[in-house]
Amino acid sequence: EVQxxxxxGGLVQPGGSLRLSCAASGFTFSSYWMSWVRQAPGxxxxxxxxISEDGSEKYSVDSVKGRFTISRDNAKNSLYLQMxxxxxxxxxxxxxxxxxxxxxxxxxxxxxxYWGQGTLVTVSS
Amino acid sequence: DIQMTQSPSSLSTFVGDRVTITCRASxxxxxxxxxxxxxxxxxxxxxxxxxxSLQSGVPSRFSGIGFxxxxxxxxxxxxxEDFATYYxxxxxxxxxxxxxxxxxxxx
Numbered sequence: 670e671v672q673x674x675x676x677x678g679g680l681v682q683p684g685g686s687l688r689l690s691c692a693a694s695g696f697t698f699s700s701y702w703m704s705w706v707r708q709a710p711g712x713x714x715x716x717x718x719x720i721s722e723d724g725s726e727k728y729s730v731d732s733v734k735g736r737f738t739i740s741r742d743n744a745k746n747s748l749y750l751q752m753x754x755x756x757x758x759x760x761x762x763x764x765x766x767x768x769x770x771x772x773x774x775x776x777x778x779x780x781x782x783y784w785g786q787g788t789l790v791t792v793s794s
Numbered sequence: 795d796i797q798m799t800q801s802p803s804s805l806s807t808f809v810g811d812r813v814t815i816t817c818r819a820s821x822x823x824x825x826x827x828x829x830x831x832x833x834x835x836x837x838x839x840x841x842x843x844x845x846x847s848l849q850s851g852v853p854s855r856f857s858g859i860g861f862x863x864x865x866x867x868x869x870x871x872x873x874x875e876d877f878a879t880y881y882x883x884x885x886x887x888x889x890x891x892x893x894x895x896x897x898x899x900x901x
Binding site: 704706713714715716719728730731764771772773774775778779780781782784785786787 | 830843849892893
């Protein structure tokens with residue numbers, strides 16, 4: 670059974686740092702892209718970042734570039750999100766998700782087929 | 795970035811009704827379009843991927859269609875458990891984006 674378990678959330682002051690982890694099990698972690706998606710209280714979903722199977726490709730939303738870093742450790746079946754210079758607007762539930770490759774007209778596309786339960790990050794003084 | 799616009803933003807409807815939600819992309823995204831359902835306090839659940847493929851285990855009353863910039867999610871006969879918020883997401887660009895969501899409420 671595929672399982673994704675996030676941890677590392679909590680209360681942090683503006684300007685502070687936090688490192689989120691996502692422990693994966695039930696599938697061959699090193700064969701999948703992985704992503705982080707967040708949801709501010711009462712708001713919609715926002716894609717944050719994605720990373721390739723071997724970590725060689727990384728992409729992130731403009732609002733976190735230069736502040737957040739996605740990484741992975743395939744030996745530990747773990748995904749990470751290092752968050753620095755946190756702002757109040759970063760307050761959200763952060764989900765990790767597995768990205769399954771599939772076929773879209775024109776090539777390979779990715780779909781987030783399994784999600785963790787989320788971890789809450791609160792940025793406040 | 796590719797903008798995804800869903801309509802309507804909310805919808806009040808009855809059990810048994812047929813419902814269609816629309817998602818429009820700001821530029822062509824081929825079929826790089828997924829649909830998710832989210833209930834309060836829960837993680838999103840994948841319903842449809844690649845515009846029209848039904849995720850394993852999802853009831854057949856859910857269907858999707860579309861290509862390019864215009865996509866629709868249809869629920870053929872709403873069940874009580876379908877009242878939730880629905881999101882589309884494009885993965886055509888390396889900067890993936892979600893629509894703002896469509897909340898289905900019981901009338």
